[in-house]
Amino acid sequence: MQWSNPLTWWQWSVLATVPPAIVLLYFLRLRRAPQEVPSTYLWLKSIEDLHVNSLWQRLRRSLLLFLQLLLVGLLALALLGPSWRASTLHGGRYVFLIDTSASMAATDVSPTRLDEAKRRVAALIDEMDSGDVAMIVSFADQARVEQPFTDNHYELERRLKAIEQTSHRTSIVEALNVAAGLAGATRTGIDADPGNGERPAAQPRAQMFIFSDGKFADAPKATLAGVEPILQTVTGDEPRNVAITQFDARRQENARDAWQVFARLENFSVAPLPVQLELYVDDELADAQQVNVAVDKPTGVAFDLPDTETARLELRAKTGDHLAVDDRAWAVIDPPRRAKVVVVSKTPNEPLEFALSTESGQQLAETTYQSAAWLETPDYRSTAAAGQFDLCIFDRCQPPEMPQANTLFLGALPPETTGWKVEAVADVPQIIDTDRAHPLMQLLELGDVLVREATPLVPPPGGTVLMHSSAGPLLAIAPRQSYEDAVLAFPIFDDAQVPTNWPLRLSFPLFVLNALEYLGGRGLDVASRETIRPGDAVVLEQVRTAREIDVKNPLSKQVRVDRADAARPKYDATDQLGVYEVLADGKLAERFSVNLFDSAESDIRPRAQAAVKLGQAEIQEGQATGVSRRYAWKYLLLVTLVVLLGEWYTYHRRVSW
Amino acid sequence: MATAPQPLLSPELLARLERLELVSRKIFRGRMKGDRRSPRKGQSIEFADFRQYVPGDDLRFLDWNLYARLDRLFLKMFLEEEDLHLFLVVDASRSMNFGTPTKLEYAKQLAAALGFIGLVRSDRVKVEVLGAPAASQAPAFRGRASLWRLLDHLAAIEPTGETDLTEGMKHFCLRNPGQGIVILLSDLLDKRGFEDGLRYLAARPVDAYVIQVLSAEELDPPLTGDLMLVDSEDGDKADVTVSAHLLKRYRKTLDTFLSSARDYCHRRGMTYLLATNQVPCDTLITGYLRSRGLVR
Structure with a gap:
């Protein structure tokens, strides 16, 4: 507290005479007017018991005097100019970037990091001078302008309160670009070209406060023109967090009639933490385990489940840590759906049809057969473009354009646009090696397969060779957009001659089944569905033919x-963690789960490096505010006014006695 | 506040009062013949009883008819009609000199009216001023002709200093040992209390009436602000700041005071009446006093 002295000594002396003058006037005023009454008998009786507490009565009697002295005292105090050091914002234009990513839900700062950030922003808004403008941008993986530049404190605080926690990941680049873009633009339409040809005055650089826990990557490519970033980190002292970073259900490798559920746990704390895991199947507790998770060492946990057609799995980790959003994970097991497969053959391919017509083949796929001439019809173009099939098998024929589906080419090549090439024809190539790790080649024994002749393949970039021969690759697979194309370098069957003995071997129907499972059923099995994180768009493959899709x-x-x-319906409102149900024409068709599964978000420990690289500059944790003086005279005058009102009331109501 | 003197009784009031008479709940022995029945047998025309003749009796009252029939002497007895003693005790202390009209004026008016009723009915009317020396006390008045002397005497009463109600009543009782009706006209505002004074009255075989005269200013004081109240009798001072709260307390104290006076009187067989100077005198007599049974 400091005092300034705006008055000279003689002014103070004049002021000092006021209180004695009031006391004097008060006593003069208190010369009571004598009033003769018949008898003071009744009056004395009336005031008799009031005299019991005479000191208080005297005080009460002098209430007006006290109020007047208080009034003068307050005025003198206000004149002394008391002030205290206070922080204040300086700059005039501010951008508040608030991180709403999943890690901001951590409770190592009470109540949460986001609430603390909002509290700090509210404090800064309070410190803004009148005329200062500010903008609020919230960001997780996407930036959102909550409030464009305004000087309306109430509006800013209202929008600030409305900011909600998300479960998304952090990406600051977009937020920086949005903030810098808006801050660099003219402030409002009024500030724009006034129409008389004068250029608007250059805007001062806006101060950009980034309220985050710092769990974002450096953004060297961000543009920070027009803003001056100040980092405000919101983290607690010793955050504890154990996260489920993976949760998956697969059929057991050695026993296909059972499921195995995997989970991966990571500990982002300073000490190992015991975790109790509970597995719920269709909301009923099915299994539980106690795990001790070491720091920074991912721990795997497996549960065995009996065979089931459909199940909704949920894993809950009882951790007692600071971040709850990653303590639960979901997965779904849906009944396998029969893949829609079309076989387009130059001539009927008996071995292939035989392999497809096995019991397993029929369980996996619903196959239709077409001749090569069908490829030229508009029907092919429409069905191919609509993506009505999961797998197209082209037997010794080439489509004019690739379908919206996975493909398997037998003794033929995809159109040139796909980048597939062949080398010169080689006679009797010897199969040397196969990629047994690939699902398409699992459990295949090809040592006894003979090939009459083949045209070794040159797959496009990104392709994988699955079958090596002495002449070159005989089977390869390559991605195309979101599909995959597998090409076999030799035909299976020919009317004129026998090109290979493979159809006679056990490995051929197995290969066909693998192809049906992998190429035909991609995206159908829970194991093959990629992890969907909050905010991700989900392609609803299985219901693409439905008329009405609800989620x-x-x-x-x-x-x-x-x-x-129409071909690839998408759903992107995946903000909530948990299991989503896709309804096709009112019937449950598909389910998918959304999980955080992000080690970077779950790691709520403070950043290792204090500095963050944003644009070309390295930003340190910044001081938000400057130092200024707050003067108390306004408040003192307000109190004085209240005292004056009290005096007025006392005088008129005679609140004495 | 003293006001310009005005006639104590207006002709209209006199005309109305002439029809009234004082009522005593007890029958007292008078000193002279009057209009009232006396416990003594006397010489009125109303027959009361017979008794045996004893030597010395007035032969005029012998019943000669009975003597003729029974040959025994009986004396006829007649109801005696005597006068009534009406004592009007007026408190003339300085505290009575307040109000418009002043309480003393009001009390004098009341005394004049009651005295007039008494005089008309041939009662003995005596006006006593509380606290005044015996020498200055007026003699008893009797007969209609004494009205003007009574009025003159009342008009001459002036407020004088402090009055001790107890002392005043004591002296009154010593001076007037007789029976009759005693009407005390006072504000009872005595710091020593009214109880002792009234006790003297209660001890006497009289029909006692206490008329407490208060001014409207005492019932509802028109005072505000910081005041130094000065007692008109003893000059005692009280600093008060008159607020709504204090006025409320004053009224409560006044109510307690009035009810204690009333209860005290009732318990001792005295009739109590509160009269404010705002109630016209004739209303008080023809209304309140009539309902209390003092006049009819």
Whole structure:
């Protein structure tokens, strides 16, 4: 507290005479007017018991005097100019970037990091001078302008309060670009070209406060023109967190009639933590395990489940840590769906049809057969473009354009646009090696397969060779957009001659089944579905032919999916963690789970490096505010006014006695 | 506050009062013949009883008819009609000199009216001023002709200093040992209390009336602000700041005071009446006093 002295000594002396003058006037005023009454008998009786507490009575009697002295005292105090050191913002234009990513839900700062960040921003808004403008941008993996530049404190605080926690990952680049873009633009339409040809005044650089726990990567490519970034880290002292970073259900390798559920746990704390894991199947506790998770060492946990057609799995980790959002994970087991397969043959391919017609083949796929001439019809173009098939097998024929599906070419090549090439024809190539790790080649023994002649393949970039021979690759697979194309370098069957003895070997129907499972069923099995994280768009493959698609989110809110892209309907409102149900024409068709599964988000420990590289500059943890003086005279005058009102009331109501 | 003197009784009031008479709940022995029945047998025309003749009796009252029939002497007895003693005790202390009209004026008016009723009915009316020396006390008045002397005497009463109600009543009782009706006209505002004074009255075989005269200013004081109240009798001072709260307390104290006076009187067989100077005198007599049974 400091005092300034705006008055000279003689002014103070004049002021000092005021209180004695008031006391004097008060006593003069208190010369009571004599009033003769018949008898003071009754009056004395009336005031008799009031005299019992005479000191208080005297005080009460002098209430007006006290109020007047207090009034003068307060005025003198206000004149002394008391002030204290206070922080204040300086700059005039501010951008508040608030991280709403999953890690901001950590409770190592009470109540949460996000709430603490909001509290700090609210404090800064309070410190803004009138005329200062500010903008609020929230960001997780995407930036969102909550409030464009305004000087309306109330509006800023209202929008600030409305910011909600998300479960998304952190990506600051977009937020930086948005903030810098908006801050660099003219402040408002009023500030723009006034119309008389004068250029608007250059805007001062805006101060950009980044409120985050710092769990984002450096953003060297971000543009920071027009803003001056100040980092404000919101982390607690000793954050503890154990996260489920993977959760998956697969059929057991050696026993296909049972499921194995895997989970991976990571500990982002300073000490090992015991974790109790509970596995729920369709909301009923099925299994539990106690695991001790070491720091920075991922720990795997496996549960065995009996065979089931369908199940909704949930893993809960009882950790007592600071971040709850990664303590639960979900997965679904859906009944396998029969893949839609079309076989386009130059001539009927008996061995292939035989392999497809096995019991297993029929369980896996619903096969239709077409001749090569079908490829030229508009029907092919429409069905191929609509992606009605999961797998197209082209037997010794080439389609004019690739379908929206996985493909398997037998003795033929995809169109040139796909980048597949062949080398010169080689006679009797010897199969040397196969990639047994690839699902397409699992359990295949090809040592006894003979090939009459083949055209060794040159797969496009990204392709994988699955079968090596003495002449070159005989089987390869390559990605195309979101599909995959597998090409076999020799035909299986020919009307004129026997090109290979493979159809006679056990490995051929196995290969066909593998192809049906892998190429035909990609995306159908829970194991093959990629991890979906909050905010990711999900392609609803299985319901693409349905007329109406609805998605029920984990909060049981049903949303109709817009069929703008008829071939590949997408759903992107995956903000909630949990299991989503896809309804095709009102019937449950598919389920998928959304999980955090992000080690970077789950690692709520403070950044290792204090500095963050944003744009060309390295940003240190910054001081938010400057030092200024706050003067108390306004408040003192307010109190004085209240005292004055009290005096007025006392005088008129005679609140004495 | 003293006001310009005005006639104590207006002709209209006199005309109305002439029809009234004082009522005593007890029958007292008078000193002279009057209009009232006396416990003594006397010489009125109303027959009361017979008794045996004893030597010395007035032969005029012998019943000669009975003597003729029975040959025995009986004396006829007649109801005696005597006068009534009406004592009007007026408190003339300085505290009575307040109000419009002043309480003393009001009390004098009341005394004049009651005295007039008494005089008309041939009662003995005596006006006593509380605290005044015996020498200055007026003699008893009797007969209608004494009205003007009574009025003159009342008009001459001036407020004088402090009055001790107890002492005043004591002297009154010593000076007037007789029976009759005693009407005390006072504000009872004595710091030593009214109880002792009234006790003297209660001890006497009289029909006692206590009329407490208060001014409207005492019942509802029109005072505000910081005041130094000065007692009109003893000059005692009280600093008060008159607020709504204090006024509320004053009224409560006044109510307690009035009810204690009333209860005290009732318990001792005295009739109590509160009169404010705002109630016209004739209303008080023809209304309140009539309902209390003092006049009819």
